[in-house]
Amino acid sequence: MSSRVLSTAVLVLALLCLPTELSNAALQSGARPGGVAPELPEVLRQRPQDFPSAQPERWARFFDPAAQAEIGATLAPGVLDGMRIAESAYAQELFLVGLEALHSVLLVEPDFPPAWLVAGATYWRLRRYGDALYAYDRFLAVAPDQIARTHGRGHALYTLGRYLEAKEHYLAVLEHTDQSAQIRLGLALAELRLGESEAALKHLDQVLEGAPDDAEALAWRAQTLFDLGHTAEALEGARRAAQHSPGDPRPVWIAMEALFELGRDDEAQREEKRWRVLERSAADRRAIEGRLLLHPRQPHLARQLVENAVATKDVGLIGAALGRLRASTSPGESALSACVLAVETWLGLGAQDEARRAALDMERRCASEPAAWQRLAVYWAALGDLERAERAQQRYRDLGPP
């Protein structure tokens, strides 16, 4: 039984690393029609409050390795399988599938700490911030000493506009964990919203010490400088952020604001034009992402996302969109077309390293497709890797023309 418990702990630790970034997109919780799905899935009709607590004291020593064997012996059947499904679904951004699995776990083990923790992260990704907060609170009710694992609770509080509570939670988390850039960024944003710009600036600088090119932190730093009246520095910071994230309209907006403030109206108007184009594109992107939220496997929408990202020439956005498209396609023709799009997109942008990685991925994903090898021969040649090009040509001949 102890191995079963150990696997639970491993599972939990893996899930604790789930990314719950306080992304710019999440700051604006889309709230008007044009929404997410024609029907609310059954799993979302249930509230987390529908799962009553029962014997919470059972889990008091859950995170104590010495107690794992004892606890594991009492786990209800299906709990581990449910958690594995939830973890896998989360990694694939299949949040509804994950939530269903978590609900099944909570039905048989109402206070199972990992289930509430993962539910917090899953609800967050589904933009159900109140439910995310509730899930984290349920987790902390049974595992109060595990606060280090709950920075997502700070994100939920922040998004609900409860900035003071968010700040206090981030500070509490920071007392129990390593210096995390994500938590510091959250803390800085909460401080910014509370009007504590000096403190926010200090924490943003700490984030940037570890990651000097973090575009999001750079943009927020520029915003903070603007709020503090350091307009010229804000302009400089905004332009640096825009270099690292050319598809994001926000740094351009801050630069425009700073230029107007500095009385450089002509330049401001040029930035305004640029911002308008980027904002339109970002609005389209947000709309597509909203439609993908509950039903992420829609290749045609993922492809639209790629087209949108390519137009911005933002490598980060393009990579993320291609990743979404890859996840949306299943082996076969659709996977091949996704691979082709990835390689050709990167080649078209002259991004040799990314194109090489995409070609290698294509070799793995589409190994049984003759058409893939035929194209790979061309791609590798274009990348100057004649040895791989020759090998691809040979593979194409071996498999026979389609």
Added chain:
Amino acid sequence: MRTLASLLIPLLTTGVQDAPKPLFRAAPFEVAGAADASLESVPRHAVRTTSGSPEKNWIIEVNGGGLLLGDFDGEGSIDLLLVEGSTVERVAEDLPGEPPRVFLNDGAGEFRLATGAWEIPAGRWGTGGALGDVNGDGTLDAVILEWGPDRLLINDSGKGFVERTDDSGLGTSGWSTSAAFLDANGDGVLDLFVVRYLEFDPALIPSRAARECVWKGHPVMCGPEGLTPTADAFYRGNGDGTFTDASASFGLGAVEPGYGLGVVTVDIDRDGRTDLYVSNDSTPNHLWRNLGEGKFEEVGLAYGVALDANGREQAGMGIAVGDADGDGHADLFVTNFSGEHNAFYRSSNRGTRLRYSDRSHASRLAGPSVPRLGWGTQMADFDQDGELDLVVINGHVYPQAGAPGTDTMYAQPAQVFAGRGAGRFDEHPSAFGAAPPIVGRASAFADLDGDGDLDGFAIEVDGAVWRYENVGASGHALLVELGSVRSLGARVEVWVQERAWWREVSTAGGFQSALPASAHFGIGAAQKVDRVRIQWPSGAVSEVLDIPVRRGSARVRIEEPAVSKEEPR
């Protein structure tokens, strides 16, 4: 042995004693003979309004009616003109909606439903309105806005309203929401700006039942996104109670229309000309800078008041205006959708020119507004401590709010944010006492009972009209009333010892409402106002010195002088 309850009671009592005193006493607005007894959820004599079905299948049913406050009968107290809607079924049968109603005030805050010549025929679907003396006869006339032709009501010497729509030059059909009277070209005659929302036709737009529009997974009524916004309109006053559509020369054709909901008048750049600020739902807000001679240019983006701090358009509902940070320039506050924050655009002169930026977070106004959907709002010194406060009436548009995952509620508490100076605010934790949350919409605040402090009304959609009696103002107040049609746009400045305040006179209430042409000042504990100075739009200046404040408030009425012109326009 003491029981648990006996241990807890002292703690609870202490808690109650420590809670701040409510600022307003909230109660349904009850007037004998004015009630619709069919609504069981409100008291028998409570006044209620109609705005479509409670299910809210169409966007037209959502915004509710309007509240216009002014002295209609000339007896010196603030009366109410209540505007309300209809139902989609009645419109389909070509039947009129609910008629606007006038409630006359006896001066002590007791209202009666006015009858006879005050009875106003029903229009198609009333929304809001505006108040001003359009023919210069010294009485307050009204424009009633409609989904349908807008209407002009001329005040017959304080004895009643007479409809004069047909030959007024108004009457453009469409969906108007808010309006503002102003003297745009400095000719001493009131002009009219009408804010309009969108092209609505239930035959062409799917109802909620079609399940085509979704919010957070729940089918809701459709709009405004996806529907066609309607351009606002500007009418030049001819001085005889008629108007000429001057939208083209105003400059309205130069910008993309927004889904307009609210409007205020304010001289934003202090050049002596009245400008206009318009809140647009889901589209950038517009700031119309007055260039003179009835021409305006839209400068919302250049001035930093079109979008929020992230460069995103918001839901732009109601507007409040006032100088919250005491820098001599007006600041602007806009209520927005749930999940968004209410925007507070603070003026700054850090650079080479006047600019605004959304400082709602630093002002501590943003966080408490995120779960709420705000409508009517007003910036005034409600507690009379010398700092401007904000009142916000909330309520969601979707009855589905409160369903799983929505992170908000349909009925929501109203809020007061107490000004702390320097553009900072704190939410009053119990401003409305034990008042229940309501599905609030338009609001308007003025001194209704003659005691010098600001009371108010708010509309609850599908419920009662609510009345808020100010019971918590701790400081003293001065109310400056201005006489003539030419008072709109006047700047009133008040000095008490080392402190000075200013207000700009306007009747535009921000969202489907209108306010009296007066200026209210909280002066703290002062017993005397040293000086009042009025800069009239004509350039004339009035000054009154040494006004004693007895029993907590003082009231002065000042007429425009014929001479003493300064800085002529």
